[in-house]
Amino acid sequence: MVKKKLLSLCLITENDAKYLSNCLENMQEYVDEIIIVDRASRDLTSEIAQKFGANVYQKGWENDYSKAKNFCLNQAQGRWALFLQANEIISTQQLKELRQLLENPNVEGYLLYIDNFSQNYRITSPVQSLRLIRNRKEFQYKYKAFERIPDELLSNIKDSGIRIVQQPDLESSGDFDQLSLLLEKDLKKNPEDSYLQYMYGIELLNQQRFEESIKYLEKARQNVNFDYLFAPHLYKCLSWALISLERHENALDVLDEGIKNFPLYTDFLVLRGELKKQLKEYGEAIGDLEKGLKLRGKSNTMVPEPEINITVILETLGDIHEEVFNYHRALIYYQQAYELNKGNPQILYKIGNVVKKVNNTEILANLLQQSIEESNLQQLIVIMDILFQQREYHKVLAHLDNLESLLGKGEQTESIKASCYMMLGELKKAELSFSSILKESPFYNHMLLQRMEGYWIHGKWQKVRQVLKEMDEALSIENNIKALYHFLHQLLTEEEPQYRDLKDQEYEIVSTLMESFLWLGKVDKARLLIPLLQRGNEDKYINLGVLWAEQNDYQIIERIFGQISTKEKQLEFKQKVLEQFLGKEQIETAQKVISLGDKQPLGPLEYVVWSQGFIKKLKESLEEINQTMAPQTPAKPSKSLVAFYQFFALDKNAMNESSLELTTLELTCSKIHSEIGDFYRKAKKNQEAFSAFLRALQWQPLDNLAQEKIKEMFQENPNQFSKFLEEKNWFLEGSWFQHKQEFIDYILGVIDFRNQQFEKALASFHKIGKDETSYPLALAYIISSLWLTGKESEAERWLKEQSGPFEIVSKFFSICKGYALDRLNVGHQQFPYSELIRVEKERMG
Structure with missing residues (x-):
């Protein structure tokens, strides 16, 4: 058989x-x-x-x-x-x-x-x-x-x-025309066939006839069976067409429906994430893309499989995090993307850019060593280029032998060597390397222009004139470039030439020259180039502003900002420049930048600039009255309180006597009561939870977290908890409060203070008499309320008048810092993805 x-x-x-x-x-x-x-x-x-x-x-x-x-x-x-x-x-x-x-x-x-x-x-x-x-x-x-x-x-x-x-x-291009004609015949015969409608929509999409494409794809969507093989792809093509016409709301509706019907087809999440990125809804964009990453492990059961690969998702996440100044997160995603796609040099350039911002030289050093060990020429060339762009000329020269061993010694490596020596001011070595490059070489003209820039930077004006003559004789250098270099020479020798508009290539030449002047500290020469650069494309002004933010030169920042015509570009300019000022702790200049032009929402930056400015002003006020802050030691719990804490099984490690002693060393009375309050709150026993948080404040009256929880619970049901405060027979713990009414006044004052109802808070705190043990707390809140409502002089007078001001100063500073942390928490709720706000909160401690 x-x-x-x-x-x-x-x-x-x-x-x-x-x-x-x-x-x-x-x-x-x-x-x-x-x-x-x-x-x-x-x-x-x-x-x-x-x-x-x-x-x-x-x-x-x-x-x-x-x-x-x-x-x-x-x-x-x-x-x-x-x-x-x-x-x-x-x-x-x-x-x-x-x-x-x-x-x-x-x-x-x-x-x-x-x-x-x-x-x-x-x-x-x-x-x-x-x-x-x-x-x-x-x-x-x-x-x-x-x-x-x-x-x-x-x-x-x-x-x-x-x-x-x-x-x-x-x-085969003619085959597509034939296929389209045949498709039209099929569709004419079967006008309600969802597959034919979908295929005709794709053909129109390939021809960028988006409106017509949408018409057919929308018909197909109405008729399609979700079990059909092409159904997910139909939704994706329709969303593409809508996005191409910037019909974002319609595209989001299609993507939402696609995600609902095909939850494992992760392309929908990626496209929605990219669209949210374009709309600057960064939190939602990050959420979609990260969900897409998690689902990719499950999407191998999806038929057809998603087309957008993991590398694209990772790189897009890196782009978003970099855009919102989350540089450490961006670096992680870029590195993961590069590990999966080492053939993409653009990802490596992005890594180099972020590495510079986080000042992490180890990553590039490791990649450089890997390139050498693996003889990876492409990666080595890109890393050497990154180092050159970052003006790490000594490192480039140190590894030039490695490049020559893979690329061979020749005019290309000699031109790199000449450029590095020129920038380092080692002109004789630069000239020696340049002399080995023949006039017929493709590197010659580029190096001729670089020599001229190097002589300008180092003030060798006579040599510049010689190179200008050589340039004029070079037939392959375009006339507009020759004219630009003559113009720059006149400008830098203060001959007051007539300014001209710049093309993109010309702008890059002038911008790089200005960066070189700034790198060598020749700020006056760099300033001469500003009017010329302000005649370029407005899209370039952001990078220009960042360069001058590094110099903390507000006047030039203001001048550049005045040339930006659109609100959107003004906002982007302010954000990029602010981030630069924050990195250099130039808070006063950052605050000036915020006030430029119309008031605009600046996202996480606004909260961080406010926080740093607030704390700086607070510390300066305390320095003026020559007061220092006394350290405060929280009360430690008794063994019976720790045992009670263990009874609630809140401490998973406290299982024997030795761990009991360890817990006693680590925990405070306030922390134990707060965690018991959390336990009751999760169990929806609100009165018990409220009582536990109140006891936490009896031990540590300035406990920020316990105060916030009391405020939240009070807002949920003010009548119930007001009644609870008044009717409960309190056994007051700790040493801060001796009487029930004193404690109630303090709690009500704290709630109003945290709600920024400062007048009501003052009324409650003023009820606490000087003979009460909690009076220093009340007084600190009174002074804080005055200071936060703009009455700094009166607040400082109160501080100076106290007989034991060091204790009041510590509490005053703690209260105001808590107020700043509350503002940052509001920002973090609004921008939960923000690395800037998280780091600022950690910095404040």
């Missing part, structure tokens, strides 16, 4: 001689037969096919791809059929894996995704990736173009994990 064949390779060919040999040679060892339906080729296609033992069938072309494929299936003897094009191959390793897939008795078809290296990118449907199917009589293709076996017939499709490599075919 003849054993039934397992796998038939099926191709439809027409004049494919130049590709076919490669394809069949690649496949013949792994298939049991080759079926070729040839559309009357005029070249050697048939002869080549027969050479590989293929069964070749000459068929007159009927403008119907389904008929051709169904004919293939009818001729094929294999239990499985694999459809390829003549310009496609599969790697040997994956072909071995392919054979194993055919043993699964439960699968009817496999998706093989296509890697197309053509520069003319086209959106394709996952239906076109269904290349491997069981060869059953009922499995028949339909439609003249973009043929498909109906989903109702073909079930249980899986992702094969195998990639088809498709070579670009420059002669």
